[in-house]
Amino acid sequence: MKIRLIMMLALMFIGLNGIAQDKAKSKIVKFKTSAICGECKERIEESLNYTKGIVYAELDIDTKVIEVKYKTKNLNAEKVKYLVSQVGYDAGETPRNEEAFNKLPKCCKSEGFCKRPGE
Amino acid sequence: MHQKIRIGVLLLTFFVFHNLTYAQEHNEIEIQGKVVTIKKGIEEPIPYVKVKCASSDHVAITKEDGSFQIHLHELPDTLMIKAVGYELMAFVVEQEGKDVVVNLKDGSMLKGVTVFGRNLGKHIDLKDPFNVEKIGQDELRKAACCNLSESFETNASVDVNLTDAVSGAKKIQMLGLDGVYTQLQWENIPLIRGLSTSYGLSFTPGTWIESIQITKGTGSVVNGYESIAGMINLEVKKPSESERLYVNLYGNKFTRGEINVHGAQRINDKWSTMTFLHASNQFNETDVNKDGFKDMPVGFLGAAMHRWDFRGKNMESRFGIKGTFADKDGGQLGYNSSSDPTFPKWGASFKTTHLEAFGKMGIFMKNRPKGSLGIVNQLKYHQMNNVFGNSTYSGTQKKWYSNWIYSDIIGNTNHTYKTGASFILDDYSQTYNDSTFLKTEIVPGAFFEYTYKHLEKFTLVAGVRADYHNLFGTLFAPRLHAKWNPSKKSALRFSVGRGYRVPNPYSDFNSLMASSRTWIVDPNIVPEDGISSGVTFTQKFLIKDEVSTFSVDYFYTHFLNQLVTDLDVSPNEVHIYNTTGTSFSHAVQAELALKLTKTFEFRIAAKYYDVKAEFGGELQQKAFVPKYRVLLNSGYKTRNKKWEFDLTANWVGKKRLPSTASNPIKHARPDESVDYWVLNSQITYRMKKFSFYIGAENMLNVIQQNAIISADDPFGPYFDATQLWAPISGVNIYAGLHFDIKHKKK
Structure with a gap:
């Protein structure tokens, strides 16, 4: 009983692990973004991680570099950058989507972030 | 009725203060903060940095420890911070009374703000x-x-x-x-x-x-x-920061179901409110260990809370109401509190009503920029009716708690103090079988706590309080805490202090009524009195840029007077009395928390307890306390944060058990328990708005066999359901979901 249960659980872990990180035909791309804070990191990662074809997206806020692993069947590097730009951030050479940028909270926009004198 | 009037008074106090603080006008707001840079998870102060206010000419230079003070005209305002080798940074100050922490990044990187209070596990x-x-x-x-x-x-x-x-x-x-x-x-x-x-x-x-x-x-x-x-x-979750709507569902193999719903509304910049609802129900009777007794009582528990937050210019307030209602039946299978009295079954029923109103307020002093007054008020009504076989217990507690705290600095921020007064009114009415106990406790008290800080490295907190208890006289509690950082990654702490507790034996040890033991309670119960001291050492270190922690602590608690629940005199008696005899606890704990990669964490903790007390003229190991315990916890999160796996293992060592040697052999139990492992695991899958979880508890199916002594004759002289040292129901499987709709950030 005990042993069976442990084995079942172990199998479950391994099995789910396999689903979670499908190693078949995927590539890693790294590029710099215009993210500035923890909120930005959360927004970009969340948006990408829930997109089909993305294995994982991880942003280092110190270097602003994002590491994205994607499935070549669904995406390519350009499409990944496009996805980031649609959240409202510059992605490598791809400029941000201004509309999405304007909707960001003020802590994510360096300009709107400052309250200027007399404003 | 009584209760309502009190709530009225509370709200009145609140509004009076509200108006008072609004009548005052502020010209200058002092903001205190710190400029730091975070390198590999370690915070380093940056001294001699210019902090400029965007709307005026005010300028401040940070001190050696990175701290600064600046005066602003109105909020929100922006601080401009420029330091050599770092990016220019603009920092918006929106709220008063909170220390500002500015995190500068190296010049090669862009500006950023570290929001403190991150969601660390x-x-x-x-x-x-x-x-x-x-x-x-x-x-x-x-x-x-x-x-x-x-x-x-x-x-x-x-x-x-x-x-x-x-x-x-x-x-x-x-x-x-x-x-x-x-x-x-x-x-x-x-x-x-x-x-x-x-x-x-x-x-x-x-x-x-x-x-x-x-x-x-x-x-x-x-x-x-x-x-x-x-x-x-x-x-508890705050209206200003929580989800607009959150729903949680839970169900387990033993037919327990739970639902939680809460939501926050932000009315405007100042007001926000939040409502919490909870219901849980155990639907069916379960008896895994086949002793004829329900492993869990069947029944319902409901809880609700409604709270308000107010954030003004010079004051903040939180207030609300809370209530809990529980009605559960335990005991032999088939028993419920309305069952036929001609076929008696041993049953236990638990009925509780708990109502509470609370109000907190913080007021910033106009003439003292660092001064603030905090007021906490609570009104509580607690009523419970419990039945254990032929024993009945009912108790009602009405309570008013009030605590006023004033804090300020002496000269500069290296010397701070908190002082104030508290008042407790507790009105108890308890009935155990035919005996009634009435008690009213009135406890006014006063306290003073001084904090000395030296260069962030050393902090000393010396506090003293005196309370006058109407039944037991003066209770004097001095306490001392100190902290020293030998390096940036380590901390050494020391604490010593005295504490008291006024016992209510019939309710504190209520569960002992689940036995045939006769209660022999000393009528002259006095407060328990103990001195606790301890040393803690914490060291942080880096493994591949991830922060790991090692900590070890030792605590020694010595009781000058303790209330003893002595189960060793006889298996069918419980003696409860105060003793000034030797009673102490030595507790050692070492813990290593490793973050091995970005996705994998592992924790191991080992504990040693030596808890002894003198009863029956003999110094004995405290019953039901294991000498050794080990906790293992590992967590793995996939890099896309969608999957989360957790495994927790608890090893519980042998425990001394109260002697049952004088019982007939059938009803006698060993004087020592055996050690066992409890293994729990959970898997969570996250989606944007939903997350699902499935888990298992006690996976090794550890069950204490024959946990209830004399389960076949519960009204007999040997019955005892309190000799519990391990789980009584085996593997539990549960599943559920979380759903949330977040508020949009501005």
């Missing part, structure tokens, strides 16, 4: 003079079920045990000492005190909790004379 702050362990959301979600008693499942400092084989209630232990010696609060309002001590942990649903802070040993004098073994403070 579990961590120990190196700066706090008190050794406070914080359990955050990540950690709390590792145990999806159900209420506060499960929230400590992955924490090494707090042990959780079942109280008896009937009520399904759990109790905590800290430093090897019973949970009654740990002071429980929520947002610095008393949470579990008086009659709610025995079953109160189940009244706070887990999903209401934002975070938990655990302090070993005595806490701050500001919060009262209690907390001998430790102090636990909960932060």
Whole structure:
């Protein structure tokens, strides 16, 4: 009983692990973004991680570099950058989507972030 | 009726103060803050940096420890910070009264702000003079079920045990000492005190909790004379920060179902409100260990809370109401409180009504820029009717708690103090079988706490409080806490202090009624009195840029006077009396928390408890406290954060058990338990708005066989359902979901 249960659980872990990180035909791309804070990191990662074809997206806020692993069947590097730009951030050479940028909270926009004198 | 009037008075006080502070006009707001840079998880202050206010000419230069003070005209305002080698940074100050922490990035990087209070699973702050362990959301979600008693499942400092084989209630232990010696609060309002001590942990649903802070040993004098073994403070979810709507569903194999719904509304910049609803029900009777008794009582528990937050210019306030209602039946299969009296079954029923109104206020002083006044008020009504076989217990507690705290600096911010006064009115009415006990406690008290800081490296907190108890006279509690950082990554802490507790034996040890033991209680019960001292060392280190922690602590608690529940005199008696005889606890704990990669965490903790007390003229190991315990916890999160796997293992060593040697052989049990492992695991899958979890508890199916002594003759002289040292129901499988709609950030 005990042993069976442990084995079942172990199998479950391994099995789910396999689903979670499908190693078949995927590539890693790294590029710099215009993210500035923890909120930005959360927004970009969340948006990408829930997109089909993305294995994982991880942003280092110190270097602003994002590491994205994607499935070549669904995406390519350009499409990944496009996805980031649609959240409202510059992605490598791809400029941000201004509309999405304007909707960001003020802590994510360096300009709107400052309250200027007399404003 | 009585209650309503009191609430009225409370609200009145609130509005009077509200108007008062609004009549004052501020010209200048002093903001205090710190400029730091975070390198590999370690905070380093940046001295001699220019901090300029955007709307005026005010300029401040940071001191050696990175701190600065600046005056602003109105909020929000922007601080411009420029330091050589760092990016120019603009920082918006929106709120007064909070210390500003500005995190500068190296010149090669762009500006950024570190928002403090990140959602860390579990961590120990190196700066706090008190050794406070914080359990955050990540950690709390590792145990999806159900209420506060499960929230400590992955924490090494707090042990959780079942109280008896009937009520399904759990109790905590800290430093090897019973949970009654740990002071429980929520947002610095008393949470579990008086009659709610025995079953109160189940009244706070887990999903209401934002975070938990655990302090070993005595806490701050500001919060009262209690907390001998430790102090636990909960932060409940705040209206200004929580989800618009949150729903949680839970169900397990033993037909227990739970639902939690809460939501926050932000009315405007100043006002916000939040409503919490909780219902849990045990539908069917289960009896895994086949002793004819329900493993868990069948029945319902409902809880609700409605709270308001107000954030003004010079004052903040939080107030609201809370209520819990529980009705459960335990005992033999087929028993419920309305069953036929001609075929008696041994049953236990638990009916509780708990109502509470609370109000907190913080007022910033106009003429003293660092001065602030905090006022906490609480009104509580707690009523419970419990039946254990032929024994009945009922108790009512009415309570008013008030605490006024003024804090300010002496000269500069290196010297700060908190002083104030508190008032407690507790009115108890308890009935056990035919005896009635009435008691009114009136306890006014005063306290003073001084904090000295030297260069962030050394902090000393010296506090003293005196309370006058109408029944027991003066209770004097001095306490001292000190912290020293030998390096930036380590902290050494020392604490010593005295604490008291006024016992209510019939409710504190209510679960002992689940036996045929006759209660022999000394009529002259006096407060328990203990001195606790401890040393803690914490070292942080880096493994591949990820922060890992090693900590070790030793606490010694010595009771000058303790209430003893002596189960060893005879198997059918419980003797409860005060003793000034030797009673102490030595507790050693070592914990290593490793973050091996970005996705994998591992924690191991080992504990040694030597808890002894002199009873019957003999120094004996405290019953039901294991000498050794081990906790293992590992967590793995996929890099896309969609999957989360957790595995927790608890090893519980041998425990001494009260002697049952004089019983007939059939009803005698060994004097020592065997050691066992409890293994829990949970898997969570996250989606944007939903997350699903499935988990298993007690996976090794550990069951204490024949846990209830004389289960076949519950009205007989040998019946005892309190000799519990291991789980009584086997593997539990549960599943559920979280759903949330967040507020949009501005």
